[in-house]
Amino acid sequence: MTSEGSMKSGNPSVLPADNPLLSIDRLTVQSGTLPVIDSLELDVPAGRRVAVVGSGRGSRAALLDAICGLRSATSGSVRLNGHRLKQAFSAKTFWGILCTGVLVGLLFAAAAVDIDRLWLAVVKRGLVVEEPFTITTVGKRLRSYFRAELAIDRLAGNWRIVTADGREVLAVRRDLSEARELRNQMQAAVTARRIGPGVIPDITDLVGDANEPQRELLLDEATLDRLAAGKRRIRFRGWSAFTFGLFLGLGMSWTIWQRGRRLPEVAASAGVARTFRVPRVFPAMTIFENVLVAVEQGVRRKSSSWWRLINKSYCIARTEELVRSVGLAHQSFIFASDLSLYERRCLEIARGLAMSPRVLLVDEPADGMVAKQQELLANLLEEVCGKELTLVLTSASEGPLTEICDNTVSLSPHAIE
Amino acid sequence: MNLYQNFLAYFLHCSSCFLHWSKRNWETPVFTVLALAPLFHSAFAGGLGGQITSVFIICIAALGLNVMVGFTGLLHLGIASFFGLGGLFLAILTVPMNPLEIGFLAAVLVSVGITAMIGTLLGSPTLRLRGDYLAIVTLGFGEVVRVLFLNLENVTGGTQGLGPVPPPGFGVFITGIDLGREFVVDSRWFYYLSLIMLFFAVMFVRILEKSSLGRAWIAVREEPLAAATIGISVAKVRLSAFTIAAAIAGLAGCLSVASIGTTGDPNAFGFNRSVAILCAVIIGGLGSVPGTLVGVTILFGFDIVVIPLVDAWMQRLQSQVFEINLFALGSWRLALVGIALIVVMRFRPVGLIPSRRFAAELQEAQQ
Numbered sequence: 001m002t003s004e005g006s007m008k009s010g011n012p013s014v015l016p017a018d019n020p021l022l023s024i025d026r027l028t029v030q031s032g033t034l035p036v037i038d039s040l041e042l043d044v045p046a047g048r049r050v051a052v053v054g055s056g057r058g059s060r061a062a063l064l065d066a067i068c069g070l071r072s073a074t075s076g077s078v079r080l081n082g083h084r085l086k087q088a089f090s091a092k093t094f095w096g097i098l099c100t101g102v103l104v105g106l107l108f109a110a111a112a113v114d115i116d117r118l119w120l121a122v123v124k125r126g127l128v129v130e131e132p133f134t135i136t137t138v139g140k141r142l143r144s145y146f147r148a149e150l151a152i153d154r155l156a157g158n159w160r161i162v163t164a165d166g167r168e169v170l171a172v173r174r175d176l177s178e179a180r181e182l183r184n185q186m187q188a189a190v191t192a193r194r195i196g197p198g199v200i201p202d203i204t205d206l207v208g209d210a211n212e213p214q215r216e217l218l219l220d221e222a223t224l225d226r227l228a229a230g231k232r233r234i235r236f237r238g239w240s241a242f243t244f245g246l247f248l249g250l251g252m253s254w255t256i257w258q259r260g261r262r263l264p265e266v267a268a269s270a271g272v273a274r275t276f277r278v279p280r281v282f283p284a285m286t287i288f289e290n291v292l293v294a295v296e297q298g299v300r301r302k303s304s305s306w307w308r309l310i311n312k313s314y315c316i317a318r319t320e321e322l323v324r325s326v327g328l329a330h331q332s333f334i335f336a337s338d339l340s341l342y343e344r345r346c347l348e349i350a351r352g353l354a355m356s357p358r359v360l361l362v363d364e365p366a367d368g369m370v371a372k373q374q375e376l377l378a379n380l381l382e383e384v385c386g387k388e389l390t391l392v393l394t395s396a397s398e399g400p401l402t403e404i405c406d407n408t409v410s411l412s413p414h415a416i417e
Numbered sequence: 418m419n420l421y422q423n424f425l426a427y428f429l430h431c432s433s434c435f436l437h438w439s440k441r442n443w444e445t446p447v448f449t450v451l452a453l454a455p456l457f458h459s460a461f462a463g464g465l466g467g468q469i470t471s472v473f474i475i476c477i478a479a480l481g482l483n484v485m486v487g488f489t490g491l492l493h494l495g496i497a498s499f500f501g502l503g504g505l506f507l508a509i510l511t512v513p514m515n516p517l518e519i520g521f522l523a524a525v526l527v528s529v530g531i532t533a534m535i536g537t538l539l540g541s542p543t544l545r546l547r548g549d550y551l552a553i554v555t556l557g558f559g560e561v562v563r564v565l566f567l568n569l570e571n572v573t574g575g576t577q578g579l580g581p582v583p584p585p586g587f588g589v590f591i592t593g594i595d596l597g598r599e600f601v602v603d604s605r606w607f608y609y610l611s612l613i614m615l616f617f618a619v620m621f622v623r624i625l626e627k628s629s630l631g632r633a634w635i636a637v638r639e640e641p642l643a644a645a646t647i648g649i650s651v652a653k654v655r656l657s658a659f660t661i662a663a664a665i666a667g668l669a670g671c672l673s674v675a676s677i678g679t680t681g682d683p684n685a686f687g688f689n690r691s692v693a694i695l696c697a698v699i700i701g702g703l704g705s706v707p708g709t710l711v712g713v714t715i716l717f718g719f720d721i722v723v724i725p726l727v728d729a730w731m732q733r734l735q736s737q738v739f740e741i742n743l744f745a746l747g748s749w750r751l752a753l754v755g756i757a758l759i760v761v762m763r764f765r766p767v768g769l770i771p772s773r774r775f776a777a778e779l780q781e782a783q784q
Contacts, residue, residue: 068646103538120571123515133516252542257544260652268648280643283637283781284774293636294647296629301648310629335773337781355648 019081021046021360021390022067027076029062036062039076042409046358049391051402052206055411056365060394061277063411064361068274069267080270080359087261097253104249105242113146113234117165121145125166128154129176146238148230150187152179161186163230171205171218195226200224214367241325245393269301273352274361279344283337287328287347290336292319293355298355319354323385326350342373353384360385362393366401376398440760443707444619451612455605461736466604468677468722473611474673476713477618479694480706481665484622486695487704487772488631489658490638492552494691495730496666501686502562503532503667504674508579521585521675529667536663537656544652552772559691566683573680580661580679584609614672618665622706625661635704639778650683693717696754702768704775711769724750 020043029037034061044050052060065071069080069085087093109120122141129152131137131394144151145164153162159179161171170186173179175397192198204215219227282290295315303309325334326346336347345365352360362381366374378400385391395402402408426671441783455461461469506528510517543554546666567571573579586596600606625631633654636644674680693716701712728747735741746753761769767776 070642070646116569116571119569124571127514127516189522215592254541256545263651264642264645265648265650266644274646276643280640282639284639284778285632285635289632292647293629293632296632302628335777337777351643351647 002235019046020044021081022392023079023082024067025077025079027063027066027078028074029066029071030074031058032158035074036144037066037411040411044359044392046390047387048407049385050393051405051408052392052394053396053398053402053408053410057277057396059411061363063276064363064392064394067359068272068361069262069264072262080267080272083270085262085267085270085272087257087266093257094177097250097257100253101246101250104252105244105246108245108248109238109242112237114165117167118142118145120166121151121164125151125153136357146231146234148227148234150183150190150227151375152176152183170223186219189224190227193224194231198224198228212256266298268355268357271356271358272361273355273357275345275348275352275360275363275365277364277367279341279348281336281339281344281351283335283348286333287323287336288319288332290347291322291350292316294351294354295319295322301355301401322350322354326380341368342377345369345377349381349384353389357389359390359392363392364394364396366395366397366399377401378404421630443615447710448612448616453608457609461608462603462605464604465722466608468608468725470561470604470611470676471673471721472714472718473608473615474669474676475694475697475717476710477611477615477672478666478669479698479701479709479713480622481662481669482694483698483704483706483709484625484665485658485662486698488626488634488638488707489655491655492548493555493657493662493673494688494695495555495557495562496662496694497686497688497690498559498562499532499536499663499666499672500521500690501566501680501683502535502671502675503528504680504686505566505573505579505670506531506667507671507674508582510679511582511613512579513581513583514579521583521587525668528671529664532667532670533660533664536662539663540656544655544696556688556691559686559688563683563687566680566686573683576684577680578680578682580681582674582678582680584678585675597671607672611672611676618668619706619710621665626706629658630654635774685755696758700758700768702771702775705768705770705772708770708772715757715769719754720750 022042022044024040024042025400027037027040027042028035036056038061040051052063062071066073067085115380122138122145126137126141128131136233148164150170151164151166152342153160156173159173161173161179161183162169162218171179171182173182180204183282185201189201189203190199200217200221201219203218205218206213207216208214282293285293292315295318296310299310299315320329320332326349328343328346328350331343336344339347349360349362363375365381369377381391381393381401384406391405393401393405398408455466458465460466478496478500481499482493485491485493485496507524508529509515509520510524512518520599539554539558543551546554567575569575584597584600586600589596633644633649634657636647636649637651637654641651643709644654694713697712698709699712700716701710702708724747728745731744731746735744765771767779
């Protein structure tokens with residue numbers, strides 16, 4: 001039943017508490033290189049109200065920030081009901097990271113094998129030679145691109161024999177069937193060269209002046225070698241880019257996931273709500289909407305269906321109840337920017353309660369309040385929190401607000417060496 | 418009661434409100450006038466109809482941008498690239514040069530889907546960025562898309578663009594009317610098509626604004642920290658805005674390409690267009706649907722509709738009176754737009770028709 005804070009490192013006081021709801025274990029938070037919280041141990045049983053006093057305002061705020069995930073702890077852990085306030089590694093995460101990796105890999109591979117030429121080889125070439133577009137022909141053309149085979153293309157009535165990516169024109173023929181035959185011969189020579197030494201085929205072409213035609217060998221040794229290496233080159237490019245992209249994508253998404261594990265929304269879904277010292281209400285929403293947005297999130301999170309359906313009339317009724325309970329019902333449709341500090345604090349409490357949390361962290365509720373308002377706020381908190389809710393509030397000094405708490409934890413001022 | 422029913426009920430509610438005249442219901446008079454106008458003036462069948470159609474199309478794109486800049490507060494400087502991407506995919510799917518040649522409606526659905534996916538892909542690694550940094554990323558993406566359009570010549574047609582894109586209803590005959598031919602001949606068909614799409618876009622954005630997602634957008638815009646502590650997943654909410662903005666801009670791009678008949682010069686989808694649409698949203702009032710429409714109507718309506726009319730009239734006048742051409746307003750239009758921007762920002766920083774929310778937020782900032 002006792003809860004106690006200790007700033008003494010190396011000698012944490014382990015306290016008996018049957019099933020603490022919130023347990024903080026050797027928590028250290030550093031600001032720069034200096035610790036603001038040093039090896040703090042704190043166990044809060046369910047339904048208890050704890051006031052954290054002492055030390056500086058920064059230390060107290062850092063404690064609440066570390067609990068709700070706004071600030072990452074240097075070491076130590078925060079557990080709610082025995083579970084760490086961190087997102088678990090699930091099957092969904094695994095598949096998400098894997099898919100991102102593969103997708104990035106494919107994008108890199110597409111860039112490396114030149115998607116523009118690929119489109120030319122698969123779509124445009126089929127159109128010029130008037131082949132039908134079926135899965136078979138598209139597949140065939142796709143395969144022939146990745147094997148760097150020779151292809152036939154048309155330019156202004158001439159049939160050209162080109163490399164798969166269309167970068168190099170090897171021969172031009174007027175007749176399609178003639179071009180096909182030549183292409184097959186050349187392809188056979190290239191394939192033979194790819195496997196073994198092959199032979200240089202005796203394919204010649206007429207070039208030069210019409211009066212003085214010369215016969216020229218179409219495939220000399222260097223060309224043949226270059227064409228034979230084409231398959232290896234494109235495969236190497238594609239696979240290396242894919243592998244690079246895969247690892248890049250996996251690394252990136254892993255890092256992003258790792259950094260997003262300990263976000264405030266994770267703590268909030270587990271049931272930790274907090275308010276701020278300077279109230280952070282949504283100024284351009286009405287009071288009603290300020291609370292409604294939190295109610296909806298709470299309902300949505302508990303909804304079992306994958307589409308996350310929400311019951312609108314329930315949300316509205318619950319919001320009305322909450323707004324009434326903090327005493328803002330008469331002005332529920334004015335913008336929050338028009339509220340006073342006290343009213344903002346009430347609104348923040350209502351918003352925190354809206355997600356039906358198990359722990360409510362209230363940061364310096366007495367700050368900027370006159371004694372009367374502090375009393376009102378203490379009454380309000382006692383009323384709305386009831387017996388079930390666990391409350392952790394911080395305060396600079398003892399006052400009406402710390403009196404409603406069962407325990408007071410004093411953070412001893414930290415000695416800076 | 419589930420979300421779908423909510424959505425449907427709200428849509429029915431909106432539709433029934435459409436018939437109900439009241440002071441705050443601006444859609445009814447505006448859309449009624451726009452729908453009836455072509456029946457009374459024959460100019461809508463010609464050039465004027467086409468010009469107004471392109472203003473409608475930019476209105477749709479601006480509504481998409483408004484979701485991101487106005488509701489979610491993320492500065493997006495590359496909306497025109499999504500506009501271009503939507504149009505490009507429509508063209509790839511429908512032009513006779515390519516083997517796919519699917520129907521207009523299916524092509525629009527597919528290209529809007531792909532554009533939304535690209536938006537999600539761009540958004541997901543940049544979600545932790547905010548403010549200026551995200552603006553730089555979107556700016557860079559816009560330029561990347563433009564350069565890709567120029568360089569992937571086999572896919573996009575390079576500087577000439579892909580075309581001719583068959584009009585909607587190509588090859589469809591209804592009671593002897595060739596719908597495709599009608600779309601080409603009479604620009605009132607496109608006028609009504611884009612008017613209906615604009616109406617749906619307005620309804621869609623308003624439903625989103627009033628839904629729980631819309632509230633989450635505004636919460637994230639105002640206090641991301643507080644939004645996170647009440648369990649809103651800031652990254653997911655921002656990503657959804659990114660996706661929806663991309664999808665709506667993609668739809669506008671589809672309509673634009675279908676009405677022009679070609680994707681045209683990719684430079685039209687560059688930074689200038691993005692910033693012009695952003696200016697229109699800011700002039701009209703961030704986060705306000707009627708404001709966005711007014712802003713686009715003023716900026717682009719001036720540019721596309723008014724300037725040619727005034728220039729033609731002045732030319733006639735000058736050639737009759739002075740017998741030479743002294744002055745053309747068209748060459749001054751950018752200067753006029755710039756002056757208008759300065760004047761509006763000086764005297765109405767919240768925009769011409771500000772949303773009540775934004776006014777409240779500005780007031781908060783001034784305190």
